Amino acid sequence: MQRRTLLQWLPGASAAVPFNRVRLWAQPRELTPESMAVLRDVASTVLPASIGAERANATVERFIAWTRGYREGVPTAHGYGHPRLQKTGPSPVPLYVAQLTGLDAAARALGAAKFSALDLEARRTILDTSIAATAVRTLPPRPAGQHVAVDLMAFYFRSSEANDDCYRALIQREVCRPIEITVRRPAPKA
Amino acid sequence: MPVHETDICVIGGGITSAMLAQKLAELRPGVHITVVEAGRSIFDAQNRGRYRERALAYNEHPWPDDYIEDQQGSGTISMTMAVGGLALHWGGACNRFSEEDLRLKSMFGLAMDWPIAWAELERYYGEAERRLNVSGEPSPHPEDRRSTPYPQPPIPLSYNLQTLKAWAERSGLKFSPLPMARNLSPFDGRGSCCVYDTCGEVCPSGARYSPDYTFRQLAEPKKILLHDRTLVRRLVLDEKRSTIAAAQAWHQDRPGERIDYRAKVFVVASGYCWSSHLLLLSASDRAPNGVANRSGLVGRYMNGHSFIQAIANIDDQTFPGQNMTHSLISREYFRCRADRPFVRHDTRVWESSAGRDARLRNADGRLLLGDELMEDWRSRTKGSSVRLRAYVDVHPSADSRLTLDPSKKNRYGDPMPKIEHRFDEATQAREAANKEHVLGVFQAMAKASNGRIVSTSEGDYLDHPGGGCRMGTDPATSVVDSFGRTHDHENLFVVGAPTTPTGGCTNGTLTFVALTLRSAEAIARGI
Numbered sequence: 001m002q003r004r005t006l007l008q009w010l011p012g013a014s015a016a017v018p019f020n021r022v023r024l025w026a027q028p029r030e031l032t033p034e035s036m037a038v039l040r041d042v043a044s045t046v047l048p049a050s051i052g053a054e055r056a057n058a059t060v061e062r063f064i065a066w067t068r069g070y071r072e073g074v075p076t077a078h079g080y081g082h083p084r085l086q087k088t089g090p091s092p093v094p095l096y097v098a099q100l101t102g103l104d105a106a107a108r109a110l111g112a113a114k115f116s117a118l119d120l121e122a123r124r125t126i127l128d129t130s131i132a133a134t135a136v137r138t139l140p141p142r143p144a145g146q147h148v149a150v151d152l153m154a155f156y157f158r159s160s161e162a163n164d165d166c167y168r169a170l171i172q173r174e175v176c177r178p179i180e181i182t183v184r185r186p187a188p189k190a
Numbered sequence: 191m192p193v194h195e196t197d198i199c200v201i202g203g204g205i206t207s208a209m210l211a212q213k214l215a216e217l218r219p220g221v222h223i224t225v226v227e228a229g230r231s232i233f234d235a236q237n238r239g240r241y242r243e244r245a246l247a248y249n250e251h252p253w254p255d256d257y258i259e260d261q262q263g264s265g266t267i268s269m270t271m272a273v274g275g276l277a278l279h280w281g282g283a284c285n286r287f288s289e290e291d292l293r294l295k296s297m298f299g300l301a302m303d304w305p306i307a308w309a310e311l312e313r314y315y316g317e318a319e320r321r322l323n324v325s326g327e328p329s330p331h332p333e334d335r336r337s338t339p340y341p342q343p344p345i346p347l348s349y350n351l352q353t354l355k356a357w358a359e360r361s362g363l364k365f366s367p368l369p370m371a372r373n374l375s376p377f378d379g380r381g382s383c384c385v386y387d388t389c390g391e392v393c394p395s396g397a398r399y400s401p402d403y404t405f406r407q408l409a410e411p412k413k414i415l416l417h418d419r420t421l422v423r424r425l426v427l428d429e430k431r432s433t434i435a436a437a438q439a440w441h442q443d444r445p446g447e448r449i450d451y452r453a454k455v456f457v458v459a460s461g462y463c464w465s466s467h468l469l470l471l472s473a474s475d476r477a478p479n480g481v482a483n484r485s486g487l488v489g490r491y492m493n494g495h496s497f498i499q500a501i502a503n504i505d506d507q508t509f510p511g512q513n514m515t516h517s518l519i520s521r522e523y524f525r526c527r528a529d530r531p532f533v534r535h536d537t538r539v540w541e542s543s544a545g546r547d548a549r550l551r552n553a554d555g556r557l558l559l560g561d562e563l564m565e566d567w568r569s570r571t572k573g574s575s576v577r578l579r580a581y582v583d584v585h586p587s588a589d590s591r592l593t594l595d596p597s598k599k600n601r602y603g604d605p606m607p608k609i610e611h612r613f614d615e616a617t618q619a620r621e622a623a624n625k626e627h628v629l630g631v632f633q634a635m636a637k638a639s640n641g642r643i644v645s646t647s648e649g650d651y652l653d654h655p656g657g658g659c660r661m662g663t664d665p666a667t668s669v670v671d672s673f674g675r676t677h678d679h680e681n682l683f684v685v686g687a688p689t690t691p692t693g694g695c696t697n698g699t700l701t702f703v704a705l706t707l708r709s710a711e712a713i714a715r716g717i
Contacts, residue, residue, distance in 0.1 A: 048561045066247060075251045077391065078269040081651050085259065085269065088248060120559070128557045139550040142249060150550065157548040157563060163511050166548070166567050173511030174246060176384040176394075179374065182348040182512045 038100040092145030196224040199453035202460030203227030204275025206686030208401035217714040228421040229272035239394040252392035265609030274402040283697040301585040305672040314704035326369030348512040350541040361638040365518040371399035465688040466658030482676035489592035493693035494652025508574040510543035534583035542577040583695035654698035656687035673712035
């Protein structure tokens with residue numbers, strides 16, 4: 001698809017798929033099979049291809065497990081200096097399902113069989129539009145329940161594993177390990 | 191109404207209480223010691239690995255129910271109220287103050303001298319380090335001489351910190367590994383450090399000292415009685431004498447039933463906030479300004495240290511994430527020549543990834559996806575970020591206060607504390623010069639080794655707070671003597687952070703513990 005065509009489509013599509021006012025009809029407690037399929041499809045765009053399909057798939061499965069493990073109304077870290085009591089918000093699952101439905105619909109509206117069938121710039125534009133409809137401006141330190149694609153990215157890119165991928169070194173930031181290991185320059189990561 | 195008779199009633203269950211109870215139980219076995227803590231016991235070390243995982247994954251607080259929602263002060267630095275107190279999730283930093291802290295008046299004409307000789311306090315520092323199993327390296331400065339070695343060797347410097355030490359020392363400053371209460375091998379029922387690197391949140395192995403272990407070790411064999419979830423709301427004077435007759439408390443499950451604790455000695459070990467709060471809250475016809483407050487100084491001279499931070503970029507390559515909770519410290523500016531403008535601060539160095547983390551959009555605002563994001567991230571990891579910080583010695587005025595806030599009350603209708611820090615005139619006068627000096631030190635460190643300071647900031651609260659019941663020899667200008675015994679009531683002690691006249695220029699916990707261990711001997715002698 002030509003970028004120009006996509007841009008022509010977007011104003012109409014945004015009315016049909018209002019990213020900023022997604023109605024949460026069914027309020028699913030878990031990602032539906034359909035939404036998980038879209039998530040796996042979107043993952044191929046937002047996760048690095050360089051980590052390989054196997055690790056990308058494993059990342060998505062762990063992210064799905066993360067959504068299942070989410071607990072609502074649990075106190076979060078109080079903070080230090082200016083502490084305040086906050087609790088985890090509602091499960092992000094209904095929002096994720098709606099956003100994934102929206103991403104899939106946007107791709108289909110452009111004539112693609114699925115999101116990943118679009119060219120990269122079209123996918124970027126759809127994601128950008130979808131993300132812009134939320135309050136997300138930066139990559140959060142962990143999934144924050146605002147946007148499913150950003151949260152999947154945070155899930156990977158904020159991980160100890162991604163830190164090692166970036167530095168191409170076995171730093172193992174969050175891995176329990178003997179302190180003696182830290183005195184040496186981290187071994188290269190294959 | 192239940193009445194609980196004991197020899198020593200300790201009010202508060204934080205780190206100073208733990209150390210006090212432990213030492214008293216050793217010095218006077220058979221003496222009945224009861225510790226009363228408003229918060230609950232969280233004796234579930236076996237769950238802490240799971241708590242850590244959920245904290246990392248979901249930002250869940252790793253200490254379930256470690257607070258009391260309606261028992262909160264304004265201006266406090268932590269909400270935690272549980273057995274173990276704030277030291278459930280401290281970082282474990284165990285720096286000593288220096289002699290200058292105890293001699294500010296006589297050496298610099300500032301604030302006041304503490305009523306303790308440095309050589310004496312130094313002995314208790316050694317004991318505190320032994321009990322907390324501190325890992326450290328002797329300071330390179332002769333003024334920091336020690337009478338006893340550290341009980342453990344220093345925490346091994348990570349490759350990153352070795353790199354940063356070489357970088358930082360090109361400025362001429364000497365840096366040492368930060369002394370920390372962190373086991374390098376199993377000790378006292380706690381495991382060794384596995385670099386979970388979440389010391390400040392939760393330590394699954396127990397390597398970082400945590401007072402809940404001590405309380406459990408004391409309570410299970412009944413060396414002490416630990417009454418948790420029990421809030422002491424009033425200290426009551428004896429009808430005939432100027433001593434404390436009882437502490438009136440309420441258990442969380444029985445809000446309509448008062449419990450009276452009767453003891454020979456009462457020790458308020460409730461930290462920088464709740465100690466002064468209890469004394470003020472205990473006002474009566476005979477003590478209209480509160481207990482132990484004939485001087486009018488309870489809740490005054492609240493202290494702590496301000497802090498200035500910077501991020502530097504350097505060319506040397508590090509690998510963020512090796513051991514981010516460890517750091518380097520220079521004690522160079524603990525000293526200040528009397529013929530120079532007064533400025534004292536520690537200088538700290540941490541590995542950092544500031545400005546180099548993965549980001550969603552590039553500088554042009556373009557959404558980054560997949561390998562683009564990884565490449566953008568990787569392109570910004572050449573060289574290193576370094577986090578620098580200085581805790582600056584600032585001195586409180588009498589108006590640096592904890593007061594009772596009538597607009598905020600707990601379930602019993604007690605006004606909650608409100609802390610507002612104020613500096614004395616001399617501190618205010620040198621604020622700008624102090625900041626200029628500290629930033630100059632950071633700039634000099636950067637300049638000496640091809641680094642660039644890329645951002646600076648100042649803390650908007652005082653860290654490691656203390657004060658409110660300051661020690662001294664004159665009952666007109668202090669609340670307690672050097673042992674923490676209140677001038678007004680011979681059987682009432684206040685220990686730890688509240689007794690400090692000034693807040694020093696480095697982490698305070700070791701000092702609070704050392705002072706408390708000294709108090710313990712006086713309390714034991716008097717029983």
